Amino acid sequence: MVSNPVHGLPFLPGTSFTDPTKTAFHRSQTLGYRNGYAVARRPTVGIGGDRLQINQLSQAELDELANKRPVLTYGQPKQAPPADFIPAHVAFDKKVLKFDAYFQEDVPMSTEEHYRIRQVSIYYYLEDDSMSVVEPVVENSGIPQGKLIKRHRLTKNDRGDHYHWKDLNRGINITIYGKTFRIVDCDRFTQEFLESQGIELNPPEKMALDPYTELRKQPLRKYVTPSDFDQLKQFLTFDKQVLRFYAIWDDTDSMFGECRTYIIHYYLVDDTVEIREVHERNDGRDPFPLLMNRQHMPKILVENAKNFPQCVLEISDQEVLEWYTAKDFIVGKSLTILGRTFFIYDCDPFTRQYYKEKFGITDLPCIDVSKKEPPPIKQESPIPEDKDRRFIFSYFLATDMISIFEPPVRNSGIIGGKYLGRTRVVKPNSLVDNPDYYGPGDFFIGAVIDVFGHRFVILDVDEYVLKYMESNAAQYSPEALSSVQNHVRKQVDPAPELENKQTKEDPGTKELEALIDTIQKQLKDYSCKDNIREAFQVYDKETSGYVDREKFFKICESFNIPVDDSLVKELIRICSHEEGKINYYNFVRAFSN
Structure with a gap:
């Protein structure tokens, strides 16, 4: 262990010097905390923990020496209070x-x-x-x-x-x-x-x-510039000042067109125009909002500049009579830029203030261009192929249900058969909570039946419908009942002149009525065929009351009509025509109720 060579030397002038073996040089803390408050305290040791060569006396002795005053004539003077120690970083x-x-x-x-x-x-x-x-x-x-x-x-x-x-x-x-x-x-x-x-x-x-x-502050030129417009002054005055307009481009008249929103920037520093497209979230468009780069926009071109190659060369003042300026962009008006017509509907507050100070326009409007829901369109059936389609409606009185059958037509491209099974059909504009269904009184000649969005027009009825309507006339209006009666009477007796002519020229009319009455009596046990007339009308496109013999016997076979019976053969002979057709109106009367 090496002892300190200066330890024990008296503190005398000439013998005080620094210790070369000293390694600690830390200073004493002069600021502490007591109960959360900063309190200054006087250091008790020197740098590195050495003894202080001064202030070895107690604090009370130091205060007494500091306040020591000579005794005056009138006694001991009052002692001044000791000054508190304040660190430098606080003072x-x-x-x-x-x-x-x-x-x-x-x-x-x-x-x-x-x-x-x-x-x-x-x-x-x-x-x-x-x-x-x-x-x-x-x-x-x-x-x-x-x-x-x-x-x-x-x-x-x-x-x-x-x-x-x-x-x-x-x-x-x-x-x-x-x-x-x-x-x-x-x-x-x-x-x-x-x-x-x-x-x-x-x-x-x-x-x-x-x-x-x-030197830069001095004017650079002592002469007047040839141009009457100072571009430098414009740059220094309107730098970073931009007019902002909100516009729409309505392209709904073209195929796949739509109404799109844009922002038009007009830079006052050099009178250039920039158009940006406003994108919405999930709008399906590429995220490139810049529609037109910042450039000078010509308003009126000279006559010879219409064929100017703008895609290759830039337009200069020689090709333009007038350029777009700030006075051309007014809220509420439309302007055409590069073939597109933009309608300006709003602007920002800075633009409104600029137009108020520059042009004196204080009533720039804010037009509402939000999309409004179009009125609901009533769905109809405009398909041309549906014009010649024929259907057979059957209304079941016991259950108030409707069934629709479409007879198949060869080479029509439409599959016939059952169109609608038995179901109750709700009338249009009916309430959901209290629906109104079609009833017997809704069916008459000329009536329009709306079945789940498809409209059907009643063109013909069978004789059973007429008998039911006549026996239940209270359920029908007089107009509906007369329409059915006139229609059936016209089919059985097309014209009075024709009836009179047949009565005079054909003495077998009474024989026909007697034959029909005899067949109905003898074949009363034969099941009634209510749809025989509809089957013949499918093949009678011209509603003439006649069908070909081949089609006639084919329909009779499908309904199991006994064409081999002598009375039926006689009825077919009477209803036959010279042109090879058969009148099915009189024939059907014998097999319907």
Whole structure:
């Protein structure tokens, strides 16, 4: 163990020197906390824990010596209260000295300037004796400005000494990292602080100006420009000022067209126009909102410029009579740009204020162009193929149900057969909670029956319908009953003139009626065929009452009619026509109820 060679030496002049073996250099804490409050305390030991060579007396003795006064004639004087110890970081917190200075910077590679004067502010922080140098930011200076030297203690010389506030004054030069700064002035707080500390301040100096900057402030030209419009003035006046308009392009008249929303930007700095498309979420379009790049837009072209190759060359003033300007963009009006007609319906507040100050327009509207739901369209059947289709309606009185049968037609392209099974059909515009179904009174000649969106027109009925309507006339209107009676009477007896002619020329009319009556009596046990007439009408396209013999016997076979019976053969002979057709009107009367 090596003993301390200076231990035990008396503290005498000439014998005090630093200990070369010392390794601890920490300072005592001078700020503590008691019950959550910061409390200043006096250090009891020196750096590294050494004994303090001064203030070895107690605090009470030190206070007594500090307040020791000679005895006056009138007794002992009152003792002054001891001053509290306040650390530097508390006493000088947020107290900063500010000096205005400048430095000269060489510009070696420029023919217009040889040096540049840069103005800075030097800040001295009394809290910890640190300094910083900040250069105010000048717009469009082209020089990286701001904080030149960050806050820290600045070295003054090669020996490691640091700058102190006692070294700063007006009208002096200080060198920081190879740059010489000339301090010309300080603020009022700095002046009062230095004078309170006994420092005599030098008189302030004028801030040096940059010669090249002052040269740039002078007018460059002494003559009037040939053009009557100053583009530089426009650039400096309207830089970063843009008029914004909200417009729509309605292209619904074309195939697959739609109404789309756009934003039109008009740049006042150079009178250029830009069009951007407004996209909505999940609109299915590519995320490229720019419809037209920023450019000058021609309003009226010269006659010879209509065939100008715009896709290859740019349009100049020689091809344009008039360009679009700000006065052409008015809210509530339409304008055509590159073949598209845009309707302007709104603008932003800056644009409204600009039109109010520039053109005196104060009533720019805000038009509502939101999409409104179209009225519901009643669905109809406009298919041409449905015009010649024929159907057989059957209404079941026991259950109020309707069935529809479509007789198959060869080479029609439509599969016939059962069109609708037995079901109750609701009338159109009927309430869901209290539906209204079709009844017997809704069926008559000319009636339109809406079956689940498909409309059917009643063209014909059988004789059973007429008998039922006549026996239940209270359920039908007089017009409906007369329409069915007239229609059936017309089918049985097409015209009175024809009946009179047949009565005179054909004496077998009474024989026909007697034969039909005899067949009905003899074949009364034969099941009634209510749909015989409909089967014949399917093949009778012209509603003439006659069908070919081949089709006639084919239908009789399908209904199991005994055509081999002598009475039936006689009836077929009477109903036969010279052209090879058979009148099925009279034939059906014998086999229907």
